[in-house]
Amino acid sequence: MKEQFNTALENLIIKLQGWFNTTIEYIPNFILAILVMTVSYFAAKYISKLVGKVVARKVEQESIRNTISRVTAVIVVSLGLFMALGVMNLGKALTSLLAGAGVVGLAIGLALQGTLANTFAGLILSFRKKIQIGNWVETTGFSGEVIDINLKDFTLKEADNNIVVIPNKTILENPLKNYSLTTRMRVFLECGVGYESDLEKVELLTKETIAKTFDQVEKLEDVEFYYTGFGDSSINYLCRFWIDAESMLEKLRAKTKAIIEIKKAYDKAGINIPFPIRTLQFDNKLKVNAPDLEDAFSNN
Structure with a gap:
């Protein structure tokens, strides 16, 4: 019993001595690994701020700038961790860590496929000029x-x-x-005038009204005017001209203003803008005899 105890004690002492020797041997590597991690931490903070300033020149969204900065910091710290593990000769641990990260990343990617797609799409949209x-x-x-x-x-x-x-x-x-990529928009205006109208006068009056209403139209030739066909109650035309605008609201305001001024000009000149009219004609060709009605009701 005593011999077994002594043997176990000797094995324990040998084991502890081995661990102690290994610890002493790896102290320089351990200190170097700590230095690598420390440097990578401060480098991550500096690089993150630098990337944030660079990205801020092209991306206005603060949330996206912060995300890119944080991702950059994580990448730098991860590189420092891998270097520290390499310094300590923990190659197997590094391989296992990479393998585990790959499996976890694959699982997360499959589970959050739609979310990740929106995230990367948001990054792409943020850098689009x-x-x-x-x-x-x-x-x-x-x-x-x-x-x-x-x-x-x-x-x-x-x-x-x-x-x-x-x-x-x-x-x-x-x-x-x-709409904001260009500073000009074309306004399309469709209308119709009565068949009794002087078409040449209508064209000239419409162009003059548009030119007086909008400063962007410098001359009558800048207003395009085309008759498009014979309608049921009117002769229809298309008028189009350019204005300085960057939004659909400005275009709608310009179209509204053009309609108001054209209507005023037509009223003053006596030009009719007809609306659909249906004519009902009654004559004596349709005759209804009372005896025929009585026979019809009696048969029923």
Whole structure:
């Protein structure tokens, strides 16, 4: 019994001595690993701020700037961790860590596929110069001012002050019309005049009215006027001209103003804008005899 105890004690002492020797041997590597982690931590903070300043020049959204800065910091710290494990000769632990991270990343990616798609779409939209906050855009059946682009969704404020929230993935996969990319818009105005009207006079009066109403129209030739066909009650025409505008609201205001002024000019000149008229004609060709009605009711 005593011999067994002595043997166990000797084995324990040998084991402790081995651990002590290993610890002494790895102290320099351990200190170096701590230094690597410390340097990587402060480097992550500095690089994160630097990236944030660079991104701020192109991205207005604070949420996206913060996210990019944090992702950069995590990457730098992760690199420092891998270097520290390499310094301590923990290659197997590093391999296991990478394998585990890959499996966890795959599982998270499958579970959050839609969310990640919106996140990456939000990052892409944030760096697009043709889509900025304050632009007036039209997409997926909605039209309004862009008030926010974050990592989840794309937010519009419509003309009626309603807020529309659209997933970033939908914006990226569908056509988008940006009215703010150009400083000019063309106004289309359709109307009709009576068949008794002097068509040349109508054309000239319409062009003169548009030219007087809008400063952007410098001469009559800038107003396009085309008769489009004979309608049921009127001869129809299309008038179009350019204005300085960057939103659909400005275009609607210009069209409203043009309609008001044209109506005033037509009323003053005695030009008729007809509305559909249906004429009912009664003559003596339709005759109803009372005996025939009596026979019809009696048969029933």
